[in-house]
Amino acid sequence: MSTEAFEPELMDYSRRQPRLPEPVIEGNDALDIPLDERMEMYRLQQELRQFEKRAYDLFMQNLVKGTSHLSLGMEAVATGFGRALRPDDYSFATYRGHAHTLARGAPMGPVMAELLGRSNGILGGKGGSMHLASVEHGMMGSYAIIGAHLCIANGAGWSAQLRGTEQVAVVFFGDGTTNIGAFHEALNFAKIWELPVVFVCENNLYMEYTPIDLVTAVEHPAADRATAYGLEPILVDGNDADAVYDVAQGVIETARRGEGPSLVEAVTYRHGGHSRADPGKYRPPGEVEAWLDRDPIITYHQRLLRLGVPEGDLTRIAQDVARRVDEATEFAKAGPVPDEGDLMTDMWADGGSAWRN
């Protein structure tokens, strides 16, 4: 092909219109959520935010090795669902799973230590940032292969169904994930057997560096696919913890009653880049700023003030969380680094790896 006459047709992302957030729905102030629950949600969002900011600082100090994916800006989703789950319910997350792990009650210190790859980490330094899990807290793992864990969550839900335990499995994934086959396979399975599984798409508008609308056939990557699997389209403001909590309670109860799966699309935004190495420069001017103004924690703070909570109470919560994040950091930094021997453990049921090494 002669390139001279050829006018390349470009995907010029920088000339794209920014995708701006919807305004806060003040009417959500009136949702039927007790104030003490709201205070817990405020505390949890503070934890997720401050923990994640600290994780970022630790990367910058080169204490977290490898890569990591933060969910700064997306705290309301983990909070709304985390608070709506029963302690014995299951949750499944992606590599962007710090918040979902903490939201189930996993202790900050060992989670932080895991990010640092230390032996006192929640998985002994074998999982790391992308594979957090805590069986005791129903957090059934973080999965770094796009789509795979939706199918796995079905299995956990199926087990609960067969055992008659009324446990529910909730699985979180991104907008990009709605385009891989496993997403479609999983929804079909869940609907055929009416599995107690809640699929939660955290639509942060980007699949890595690519705006999701450029690579998706429909406007709402998850909600617009729901009817294909006999499900209701459910869209929720993913930057409002109350809105998420409200929806979460409904769909979790539906699943618990044996009335089958749901698919929820929570629209949100990540403040930072996709992963540690990504400055996020592909986002059109004005977009990040607009979403920073619609920060879920600011939104929630303002709601609580409107509901009459004294500013001082909120400050105290934030300060208490800050202290606990400091403690977690100290715990993590003090942990030993795994040695060569640790590499050789836990391959097989006998705890070792001897017969093939």
Place this chain on the structure above:
Amino acid sequence: MSEMNMAQALNDALDTALAADDRVVILGEDVGRTGGVFRVTDGLQERYGATRVIDTPVAESGIVGAALGMAVAGLRPVAEIQFLGFAYPAVDQIISHVGRIRNRSNHRFTAPLVVRIPFGGGIGAAEHHSESSEAIFAHTPGIKVVVPATPADAKGLLLSAIADPDPVVFLEPIRVYRAIKEEVPAGQHTVPIGEAKVVREGSDVSLVSYGAVLRDAGRAADALADDGVSAEIIDLRTLSPLDHQAVIHSARKTGRVVVAVESHRTASIASEVAAIVQEGALYSLLAPVERVTGWDTVVPLKRTEHHYIPGPDRIVAAARRALEG
């Protein structure tokens, strides 16, 4: 000629292919505007447009399946998968269809496509970002498996792969991408697929390797030379079809073979090389073939990755064992 690192040399190869043949298209996640996770396709969409350098959804089976359909229907697609650990959703396409379509169609269809996949450790991100599962592909009939170790070979092998009438899985060693620079010939520079290269001549022991580990074989050979041991280094470059003659020739010459790979040990390319050596050079051997490999464990997080990936020390130790007979 100009100095390039491997990422630049690969970019140059793709640029050359896109300019020379309008059947060539590139597809993969983030390959267009962003230039891919390792920026190997940097600037190509700007030059050739979004219809030839295509940003796809995250859907590896979809990507490789589409590449196969394109190839069968007259194009020369080059698909990029972000990391070897993310290729597994596409392994079904590669094994069940890409590698078989010629045979199954009684030669009516061909699949001249390339699947480029960064592989191996070095960025310390564990598991999926560090896999070295090339043996899976080498085990599969109907696909060629190529692994360059240097910038010039990377360009030459990639251009050969794109021109090849059969499908090629092209594995790019992540930690070499920006580690070395060398002179890379301009334009249509090709390196034949299926030919190993004697990187360094020697007489006491043969170090057989490929990809990122080849550099450690070089360091090992330097260390051995300090002790007066003359090591020959063979870069396999193509894992399937593997250059048996080059390996056997060197084994007969030195009588001692150390094969160094980064993958798990069991059923690895190292195992295959050991088998080839005993079939073709048993009576010349002065010592058992030594395999230096990653362990049969999960590739760990960064803190212990250096215990997993074989470095020069383990290669030197293996060579010493062979020399002691």
